[in-house]
Amino acid sequence: MIRFIHTADWQMGAKFTNFGELAPHIREVRGTTARRIVQLADDRNADFLLIAGDLFEDHTVGSETIDRVLDALRETSIPVLVLPGNHDPLRPGGVWDRRRWQEGPENIQLLKEQAPVILEQAVLYACPLRQKRSRRDPTKWIPEKDEHCARHVRVGVAHGSLDILGKDVNFPVAPERAYEASLDYLALGDWHSVYQHNDRTFYSGTPEPTSFDERDPGQVLEVEIAGPGAVPEVRRHRVNCLTWIAREHDVSSDPEMTELEQWIAELQTPESMLLRLRLDGVVDLECAQRATQTAQELSRDLYHLVVEDALQTAPSEEDLASQFPSGPVGRAAEDLLHITTGRVPSGPGREFADSDPEVVRRALQLLYAAVREVET
Amino acid sequence: MIIHDLTVRGWRRFREQIELSFDRNLNIIFGPNESGKSTLIEALTRALFDKHSVTGREMDSLRPWGSTLTPEVTVVFSAGDGRYRLRKRFLDSPSSELWSRADGRWQLTADGDAADRKVLEFTGGKLPGRGVTRPHHRGLAEALWARQQDHDIPSEWNPEVLNHLEKAIGEVMQSTTSSSVEQLISQRHLELLTRVRGQPAAGGALDQAKKELRDLEEELERVKEQRVDLHRRMDDLSNIQSEAHTLERRMEEAEDELQQAREAREAAREHQEMRLNARTAHLEAEKHWEELNRRVKEIKEARKAAEKLLRQIEDSSSRKGQVQAEITSAQQRQKEFEEQLDGKRRAERQVQDRLDALNALDSLRSTEAESARYEKAAVQAAELQCRLKETENTLTDGIFPTEETLEKTTQLQEKIHEGEAVLRTQGLTIEITPEAELEAQVQLDGDEEQSRQLRHGHSKIFTAANEADLIFPGLVGIEIHSGNERAAEAVQKLRENRESLSDMLAAHNVSSVEQLSDQHQRHRTLVQQFDDLQEKLQGLPEEGDEAEIERQLRQVRNRRKRLLEELDGADLPDAWWEHPPEVLDELIEEHTEKRRKLQHDIKTLEEQAESSREPVEQLKEELAEVEREISVMQQQKQDRLDGAAELEQQDEFCTEDERAAALRRASVKAERARQAWKELEREKAEKEDEPEKLYEEAARRRDQLRKQESDLQRTEAGHLEVLQAASASNVREREGDLEARVHSTRKTVERLERDAEAYRLLDHLLAAHRREQMRSLGGPVKELVDQWTPRLLGGEYSGVEFSPELTPHGLQVEHPEVTASLETDLSYGAHEQLNFLVRLAVGVVLSREEPHMVVLDDRLTNTDPGRLKRARDILAEAGERMQIVLLTCFPDHYSGLDGKFIDMRQLTIDS
Structure with a gap:
């Protein structure tokens, strides 16, 4: 059995320009939210913390924002797996190349490659983004079968829009990717509202709201999977400050x-x-x-x-x-x-x-x- | 409000207390200037409107001159339904007390500031921030009181006047709220915008918000540029990464190419070594052949040179012989010249001898001639001495007139002529013209003249003192012309002169002046002759000294003797002794010419001899040169022969054939080495240059790629450094904060702009309604003034133009479209009359509910008697409806009015 915390879209460094003098504080509060998530992961004995993209709002975020994230993540020793999203894609000179980030705690692992990451009981199929926009499905590469099938829980992690809206979306994700790729769980980021598409496909939403138009934000998902092929058990936890x-x-x-x-x-x-x-x-x-x-x-x-x-x-x-x-x-x-x-x-x-x-x-x-x- | 009683004490000219009571209608206070009329009104003003505690220079001046009295005033007045008494003391122990009348007694209602405030409620006045009140602080009094020191009607009434007008007119409800709201709106409007141009008011909330927004936007723009630059650098980094991959591939290819080129270059180096070795071998063989060849050539050339030198020696020897022959020939010619020269020189000497003899002969002849001349001179000298003596004797013996005598006789002669001329004019003149030639005797003046030849046809004039003196015997045709008495005197004088003359002539043995003159002339000639003789005598040799002549003669004879001795030895033809001097001269000339020709020939021959001497010297030098050449060539020839012998002795090949065979062998070997080298040279471009070139190109390509790589790395490092620095300085967070502040400030500006526009709209809308209200309020006042104006000013004016603020600004005239401007078109009199009417009209209108007091302090001073009379009627009419206090210096102007007349002089006397 594995248990992990699924979260995404922390959007650290977002500006909140409509809030005048409050803007710096609204940004700062997200650090507290991050600590709450880390605390939750420890409390729930999670095997790892999975952040499915858009940890940062933009590549130009400053040291104070990076420090805010790292200070929170330093408070746990469980692996923290970070996927680059469309706001913080992998690119030279980006936020991931900052000295602050690279000097961060060792339990943080940036998912840079489209490749399986073998964990103790699970294999993680990472779908990192390398650009801000694309019409390609980042999950398409995940193999239907491989040598990890029998012994590991297969978890996909991606950042994009489930292609269910009937319109062109950025980084479309095949709605049934979890089943097509024989994934036990597909952890998605990008949508700021919590959303369950099927038994194995979930958006965690943003843990701290970023606008008035988000539906039920401010939560993270605790995912528990008994073993390969088992249906995940997903629990919601509210973590927002505002x-x-x-x-x-x-x-x-x-x-x-x-x-x-x-x-x-x-x-x-x-x-x-x-x-x-x-x-x-x-x-x-x-x-x-x-x-x-x-x-x-x-x-x-x-x-x-x-x-x-x-x-x-x-x-x-x-x-x-x-x-x-x-x-x-x-x-x-x-x-x-x-x-x-x-x-x-x-x-x-x-x-x-x-x-x-x-x-x-x-x-x-x-x-x-x-x-x-x-x-x- | 009307006034009943006024008491003033210690106030300017009123040291003592004065009291006066007012009629509730018309009051005329009169008195001369400086009698205190206006002081009363001032006391009333201070009492009703100023705080009792007010101080300042204006208040200090209230005290009577030079006193410390305390100004005090008491006013009894009615306001609303009440009757009040107000007493105020200013400056020293100031106080204010207000009593009200109730149940027949005065009761203190308020004192101090409360009393001041209470009174202001009645008067509608308000207190200024500091100092004394001004007209616009005095409520209704601004409209009703025309004090001397106040301006005429202001451009705008204070709100109290308008409120009272509203109340009095009753057309609209009184609303102080509306007025306050209007003020508040106007104030808010002007806090945000300027009144005229509607721009943000400086320092106002909108202005400050806009400034803040501008500053924030400028700062944000700078930060945005910084962040845009960061994104550009990240884009650059992506491109750099892509380029770096490409570069890496190309670098690998370049390294492979370079390795291949390096190997090819090694092979080329080997080829190059072979080629250089072949070239060395070729050069050595060439050198060996050349060495052999050189020695063979040198031997040949040495022998050839020796032969050539031998021929040259022979040629020089031949030349030597020629030169020697030429020298001999030249020396012969030279000798011939010398012989010719000797002959010429001898001939020249002979000619010279003859010439010397001829000259001596010539000199002899000259000496002889000189001797003869000296002998002749001695004879001449003796003759001259004799003639000199004779002349001297003549001069000494003869009677010769002196110059003076001659002059005197000449003068006498002239006087005689003059006398004769007088006789010709004054005396008797006879002109005779004979008909034939005749000889006539004339007796004139008693003297008989000699006969005279009278020529036929020619007149002759004779003159005499009278007829008797002139006798022409035998003549006919005598014509006597004239004569007078003075002639006798002239004849007398003439006679005396003739006698004197005759005496003088006789003394010199002459008969006429001309003879005397001749005598004198002869004397001069003799003197001249004497002088000439003396001179000639002196011109003779040695001045005619005979001894000297003798001495000279001896010398000449000695010289002749010497010449003869000279000639004695000379070989002279005998005939020469006989030749005359001219022949001798010819001979001399002939011999001189001959000698000259001989001398010329000698000179020519000497030159020829000299010129024939020079070639001989040259030939001798040439001969010496040829001999030297021959000697040198013989030495050279020997050296060459010695050299060739030495080379032959050195060479291993002793014979010429051996040497030729060795030379052939060396030539073949050299040719083979050359061909081998040339073959390698031909291959050089292909086997050496090309690989080298390819290697260099490959190396260059590799270096260029390395440089590109290095540049990319440098650019990448630069971008990364900037990005790290920007991250450290939290550019994005600063941008976010600034954007938030800009957003917030922009919202504020938008809100303020909307509010400003709304306030502006409100202010303008309220002002429009206020103007409309003024127009309606002005109706009753205008109605009254319109009634009174034609009455007072005359029929040409039909009414008054009021401003929206209910103040008069012009008079309507009969012409419907013309208004006479209060400021520019009306006389001062009309102006003050109009103000007089407006104040009365406002007073009448305001007094509809409660009577008010109008004060007119000396207002109609520029009004003519006619209008003054009409004004009096209007005053009487208005006085029925309110209280009027009129102050004047001319009470007669108002006589007949039904009012209370108060005499200031009497008032002072009473006090």
Whole structure:
């Protein structure tokens, strides 16, 4: 029986440019995730740790990123088998040629060749990538049979897309490669979401999310195979440090607004959460103001919040009369409302009818905010 | 708000307290300049608007001149529904107290700053940041109070005025919120953008965000370039790896080729050795043959040379004989010349002897002639001495006139002529023209003239003192021309002169002046003759000294004797003794010519003899040369013969045949060696050069490949080093951080830009509505002013143009499209009248809900009496609706108005 940890797509050194001052920290956190994986491998008495490509985001990553990985991997003595993926393919002068990497711990083995790597009870069919893009199946070389069949568990490790999407993909992998090549397990990398294709074909996904669009990331797979030909037993383990959540919320009505506030109140570990909140619906100015205030309050608790304001403000004439003072301000608010709803104002506001609707909408919000500010 | 009472103390000219009460309608405070009218209004202003604690130079100047009195003012006023009393002390122990009237008593409502603030609530004023208040701090007073020191109506009223107008007019709801919101929006707008061009305001949030974004983008660009360079280097490295593989294969091929070439070159080296050996053998055989050949040639040449020298010796001997014969011949010719020369020289000597004799003969003749000349000279000298003596005697014996005498007689003669001329003009003149030749006797002046020949037809004039003096006997046809009294005197003088002349002539034994002159001339000739004789005498030899002549004569005779002795020995033809000198001269000349010819011949012969001597010398030298040559050649011939003999003795082959046979054998051997060498030379290109060339090419190819390999390795190492360094400096991580910051800052800029645009839109929209509101607010004020304007200024003006800020800027005239500008088209009088009307109109409108006070401090000073009268009517009308305080120096202008007149002089007296 063998047991190993299947992981991939650590994407160490990814930039996270949309997160401003947080970007360095988001990169740094991935070091903690790496330690968690190593700790898990030790805890589970894994025979080896298998990283199926894209350990690094790019060949130009700096020493601090390489050190972050090596510092984590130094914490275990089990073999760590690293496959070059499409982000870090084998190429001269690449990250694998860095002195830091080459001076790393001896238990790390870079899978440089398309060749079987004989382990104690398993033989590993490595499919390293040497370029960023290709239409060729990197697993095609794996022999259906060889001298290792009888005594070793056959494990394929590759980085590419299962050719099941019905479109051209980078490094396509034959969907039934595991069976065609008589593999006991095919460990795949590239897709950041956990995915099981069949009994023997798995994507581990990224152990630490990299975007809001990933489905169920933040996990690694513990794979246990009783012996050659046995069906693998795969267990998932959550290892991520940060949680990325994308949510859309319609706040057109008070109950919906209340529901949003309720959801926010019940959030678990918001301090490690990156939330992308899209606010939608047609609301009055007060509601829009309330939603904005709620988001502002929430942003203080969350690790990071991105609000996509898709609200359509549509105050009624009555709202205007009650919410804006008489005189120039009240009349201006009325004009702005007319312009946002496609009507041409009468009086002096007529000359502003062609203004950018987005600017007009914002102007109305700012005018409303100014009135509230003066009143308070 | 209106004022009821005002009390002022310790304030500028009011050292003592003065009090005055106001009517609730019209008040006219009058007094001369410097009587304190404006001081009252100033006290009112400080009380109602300034903090009691305010200090500064302006406040210090409130004290009366030279005093330390504390300025104090008390005002009783109504505002809203209440009545208040305000007392303020400034500068020393400043205080502020506000009482309100309730239940018939004054109650302290507030004091200190609270009292100040409370009053400002009534007046609508606001406190400045520091110092005293200005008109725009004074709420409604800015519009209603026209103080002397304030400007006319400002370009924009303060908000308090507008709010009160709104309230008073009641057309719109009062909204301070709206005003505050407008201010806030405008402030936010201008924090982000400039007002006019809409550019980011310097130092504003948008400006700073944009600057930060620019800086970040520039830094990011640099880092990106660095990372792009890293990727390029990695691409290069891939290519280098590929090239290195190719190079490796080519290197192996090159090494194989080089090994083959090296082996071929070894074979070539062996061939080269053989070739060089063959060449050495060939050269040695050639050398042996040449040595033999040379010796044979040398022997032959030595003998040949000896024979040649022998022939040359014979030729030289023959030449020697010829030269000797030529020398003999030349010497013969030379001798002949010498003989000819001797003959010529003898002849020349003979001729010379004859010539000497001829010359001596000639000299003898000359000596004899000289002797004769001396003898003749002695005779001449004796003759001359005799003639000299005779002349001397004549001179001594004769009577000769002196020069003076001659001159004197000449003068007398001239006087006589003059006298005669006088007679001819003054005396009697007779002209006689005879008809025939005749001899006539004329008696003139009593004297009888000799007969005169009168020629036929020729006139002759005679002159006499009178008729009686002139007698022409026998003549006819006498014509007497003229005569006068002076003639007698002239005749007298003439007669005297004639007598003097006659005496002088007689003394010299002559009868006329001409004879006297001749006598004188003869004297001069004799003197000249005497001198000439003396001179001739001196011209004789030795000055005619006879002794000297004698001595000379002796010498000449001695010389002749010597010559005769000379000639005595000479062989002279006898005839020569007889020859005359000219013949002797010819002979001399002939002999001289002969001698010259002989001398020429001698010279020619001497030259010929000399020239015949030179060839002989040359021939002798030539002979010596030929003899030397013969000697040398004989020596050379002997040397050659000795050399040939020596070579023959040295050679192993003693005979000529043996030598020829040996030479043939050496020649054959040399030819064989040459052919063997040539054969190897022909093979050289193929067997030596080609392999060498191939080896060099192979080596060069290998070296080039090595260099390429080395270059590639160097480039690879360089790239790797850069990549390692970039990794060490975390370029990508820095790029990521920068991109994140750029992204974040860009979002901020976008948000700020959107907000800025929104604020700009809001600000402009609000301003548009504010202008619209102003237009509507301005209606009642404009209505009143439009009513009053034609009344005050006359019918040509129909109304007033107001700005959107409700301040007047022009007058409408009757022409519908023309507006008279307040600033440029109107007189100062019209200008102040319009301001007067606007303040009254604003006051009237504002007083609709609560009466207000309008202050007009000396405002209509430039207004004519007609308009002043009409202004008075309007004042009376306005005064019914509000409180007016009018200050003037001319109370008569306002006489007849129904109001309270307050005399400042009286007020001062009262105090």
